[in-house]
Amino acid sequence: MAKTEQKLFLKPDDDIDVVIKKITSSRAGHIILRIPENSVLRSSADNFHTIKDEVSRAKKKLLIESIDPYIEEMATLAGIDSINPIFGKNERLISDIIPRSGVPSVRKYHATKRMSSETEREEAFSSFFSHERAPKKHKQRRIRRERSYRPRSKKQLAFSLAVIAFILVGGVVLATRVLPRATVVVLLEKTPLEFNTAVIVSSVAYEVDAEENKVTIPGELLTAIRNIEMQFPASGEEMVEQKATGELYIYNEYSSSPQTLVKTTRFETPDGKIYRLDDRVIVPGVTVDGGVITPSYIKVSVTADKPGETYNIQPDLDEVWNIPGFKEAGLMERYRGFYAKPVLAMTGGYMGTAFVPTENDISEARKKVVAALRNSLLAQMLVVESRELQLLEGSERFAVLRDEIKIDTGEAGTFRFFAEAEMQRIVFQESVLVNTLLDGLVSPLDYDFRIIEKDFTYQDILPDWDVGSLTFVIAGSFYVEPDVESSTIKAQLLNQDEMMIRSIIFTIPGLKKANISLWPFWVKRVPNNSEKVTVELQ
Template sequence: MSKKIYDIKPPKIAKKVEKELKEFLGEKKNHSAKITAVKKQGRHKKENRPIWIPASIVGAAILLLVCVFLFFKLPKATIQIWPKVDVLSFQQKITADKSAGSIDNTQAVMPAKYFEVIKNASQDFPATGNASNEGLASGTITIYNKYDPPSLLTLKAGTHFMSDSGKLFTVAQKVVIPAAKKAGNKITSGSIQVKITAVEGGESYNIAPSAFIVPGLKGTAYYYSISAASTKAMSGGYAGKVKKITDDDIQGAKDALVKKTTDDAVLALKDQIPADYILLDSAISSNVASAGTQTKSGTVADKFNYQATVKASALAFKKSDLDLFAKDYIVSQMPEGKTLLDNTLKVNYSASLVDVSAGKITLNLDLAGNIYNNIDKNSLSLSLLGENAGQINQAISNSLGENVSKVKIKFWPFWVSSTPANQSRVNVELKFE
């Protein structure tokens, strides 16, 4: 029987073939994936494997470079030199002048500056004198004149009347006592009333009505013919103590206030002086412009006021100007080839002449400074490159000789025994301690 040939597979056969084909293809795909995974895993293991030989070579190269760098960069040498120091001293004079504008070394003149302060002061002072504060008793008396033959009697001002208790009073003005009147054998006394005042203060003169006589008439014919009497008690007498101003009070006030005002003026003057100026006590001048009081000696008062005006003036000069002059002077006197050591300059001064009004101060100077022989550190360090300690000491001894008192050499690190070839690694230090 002839076979049938189908151009199109039946559905069942087609599905079976398709299933088998998928399974085959799936297994092949899985197999390929496994192979790929294995390859990748192998490659990953390869990448993570340490490369020991190249890293060691690089490390050794770096270490070598570091050693070379340290060999050339670490070594250094410090050469400490103690130069021999001499003291140079001089005595000189200089004038500080307010008319000078700058330092003149040839004329030995430097600028000075004038300062001035005026102080006014007023103060109350107590009176120390004692005085009596008295009230004089006074009153009226009637003077009787019974002189026979009748006649007028004139008493001068200041005539004393004495009471029967012994108290004295006076009349202030001249008194004319009328004459008596006579009629037969009968005489009527002439009379006049006058005011009398006690010669002393005090309550004891406030006497009751009394009889009076005129002591000055004793021994004359009028002594028993002239009499007086008061009809009322005397009044106004009292006594007390009060303060009064004395000459010593005024002089003491002047001395005290002038001194205080002068001190205040000088203190204010010093406050005006800048910190960089030198002010000598002998260059301060003060004078009293005015001093006095309007109260007179003998015035009764518990206190009085005193006023004073004081002017203080001074000359001062800059410390920097003095130091500069001193330094320049010492440098000008130094031997050739010497250097003045910094911070060793000493300047002592004292005033020999001061005239504040003229604006001049003359100073005596004692100058001193330490000097040493010039040492060119740059040239010296250049000449010592590549030298060991012995060679360095010998070279310094040959070039500087007795101008050096001590040398100390330091190499670093510890294995270095000579100065580097690089001058920047050789440090020359001058020591003066």
């Protein structure tokens, strides 16, 4: 019983013949074809059209699995369903915003009004004399007020003393620990280190080679090849003679040795039509395993011997086409051992008036196809290129390798423009070049430094595509400053007096100028609390 579904795993070097053989030998009605990322099938879109045609002829369903977006796109263009089994997700970066802390408020203390004992006594006596009608009651009130006055004055006195002490202690703390601050602004020397160096970027170099005024660094030669076929309307008309074309499988059942067939080798159909081989091919020999002989085969392109629609045929795919040259030479064993079978129909033969593209049609078609190829190759480069790689102006090459015009002789009045192009780039890591230049600089400075600014240009850029190298001159300056940290200076300044502050500041390498501020005016020493000290490097 035939399997309903089968997954076929291809190797990177499995060509279209191996794929067709696997598909035709599979008994499954639904085939899942797993194509690796570096498969040789991606070299031409024709491979996918052939697979599509073979599957259609076998009346099977096909799904292509691949993580290569280029393979997916070619499968889609050929009308084959495809899927990428791996999906990635982008993560959103979130940054926290930390608000500034407020300035702590300073508690204000208000002095408490105190009533003097003399004033109270006067008020008591005045109250006493103003109430003559009830002397006894006033006398009792006076006694009570005198009794209540004496303990309150002691409490008030104690409270006043406590407030005074608190204010004095708080004042001392405020003056010595809270208020004192120190600000040190250090202006450092900014020194330019100039260079003018010849550079060679080599795609075959594996390590840096630095000489005086000359540096060789590793680089990469990136190459991408793509082909596209597009259809356009043809506005011209003329008499044309066009030969039918198609494909054959050539079988070898004769010998385990390979057989070379020259270009234009003839193949004869059962009804006597002749088709000729488009290119020289080598038919592999048979394989023998345990005494079992398995014929070998290879797929080739052929063209009809004569123009015309007579050669547009839909042959039986199992019919045998012979090679009459072997028979004519008397090589009957070879004649019977080598034969061919058609892959699909032979089409394109025509004689008569047809729509043909004018020079303007071809020119416009070429512009559009070339633009599409360039954009496609640029997108392909972005996939393989790292952000760390530097591409200089003039180190990229785009070239059309071949193009072909195919005239549709039907009533549609169109033609197809096929083109294949290549894009190359020579790139390198700029960080490697910068570090190499820094290592080779002869510095006039006697202290460690760090780069704060880079200013350089690339000049005289010249690629050599044959060897995959790039030469240029890099000229400019590295602006450096002393490699000192504000935290280190701050740690040295804590709790130091003015004399020690100056001594520490003057030991900073590359010092240009410094400004020291102690606040308030009575402060003569840097606070021992690092949060009260600010060191700013400029």
